[in-house]
Amino acid sequence: MVLAAAGGVDHDQLVKLAEQTFGGLPSVRNESPQAKTKFVASEIRVRNDEMDEAHIVYAHEGVSWTNPDYFPLLVAQSILGSWDRTLGGGANLSSNLAQRVASSHGANRFMAFNTCYSDTGLFGLYLVSSERGHLDDLMYLVQNELMRLTTAATEAEVARAKNQLKTSLLLQLDGTTPVCEDIGRQVLTYGRRLTPYEIDARIEAVDAAAVRKALYKYIYDKDPALVGIGPIEALTDYNRLQTATSWLRV
Numbered sequence: 001m002v003l004a005a006a007g008g009v010d011h012d013q014l015v016k017l018a019e020q021t022f023g024g025l026p027s028v029r030n031e032s033p034q035a036k037t038k039f040v041a042s043e044i045r046v047r048n049d050e051m052d053e054a055h056i057v058y059a060h061e062g063v064s065w066t067n068p069d070y071f072p073l074l075v076a077q078s079i080l081g082s083w084d085r086t087l088g089g090g091a092n093l094s095s096n097l098a099q100r101v102a103s104s105h106g107a108n109r110f111m112a113f114n115t116c117y118s119d120t121g122l123f124g125l126y127l128v129s130s131e132r133g134h135l136d137d138l139m140y141l142v143q144n145e146l147m148r149l150t151t152a153a154t155e156a157e158v159a160r161a162k163n164q165l166k167t168s169l170l171l172q173l174d175g176t177t178p179v180c181e182d183i184g185r186q187v188l189t190y191g192r193r194l195t196p197y198e199i200d201a202r203i204e205a206v207d208a209a210a211v212r213k214a215l216y217k218y219i220y221d222k223d224p225a226l227v228g229i230g231p232i233e234a235l236t237d238y239n240r241l242q243t244a245t246s247w248l249r250v
Helices: 011-022 070-080 096-104 132-152 155-171 176-190 196-204 208-218 238-243
Strands: 043-047 054-061 082-084 109-116 121-129 225-230
Touching (some): 054 132, 070 109, 070 121, 070 132, 070 155, 070 196, 070 208, 082 096, 096 109, 121 132, 155 208
Antiparallel strands (some): 054 121, 054 225, 082 109, 109 121
16 A cells, blocks of 8 residues: 655655554565466457447457556557547548548547556557447458557657657646656556656657567457447457457568
8 A cells, every 4th residue: 555645745744644544554565476367358248229339448468567568558559549530630640540540430439548457457449439330340440550550660650659658648747636646656566656757768768669569469469358338230250350460461
């Protein structure tokens, strides 16, 4: 457990209150070995044609907070990006996937994610679409872009994604509440708080080769997890999604 504070806080008073409130708790960590969480590739489909939109999550096993591949996958997430139909932008969007989805009207919105835990993680996309007859096309665009990044991510798009990622991470620290959360999370995961300069250096060290290597390790020819809720009759068959995680020409 970590107690964190940010803003106009008197440190000595905080320590005194912490001792009064939590002083009776044991301070020895339970070091008994635990088996690593096992990722189970599977699917869950809940068809409901009365819903206006289909909600889809497509994910592969990711990494923990402290894994060396964390930052390459974070950059990959930034390359995939997020998009909402109300944003506009069209062909001028930085995300190649957003450009293709916007031109095909395959989704109302999507968001790439790189969710990390203490020993594993999830890397994938959350998509929402009202085009119930084009869900198969949408999944094709998603997997095609993942395979392209796995085999041919360029230095230009990686450089752009790194700049976007640095800006986003710094903007998230605008306020005492996000700063407090950042302190607590980093102390829990790293044992200390990484400075913005350290994070900048770790992001800057990522190049296109590192992104391709990380995606190849966790995405290429690896079974995905799929969840679909809503009018999902046209959602791609799971076996087809499995076979599309590799390209014979690689």
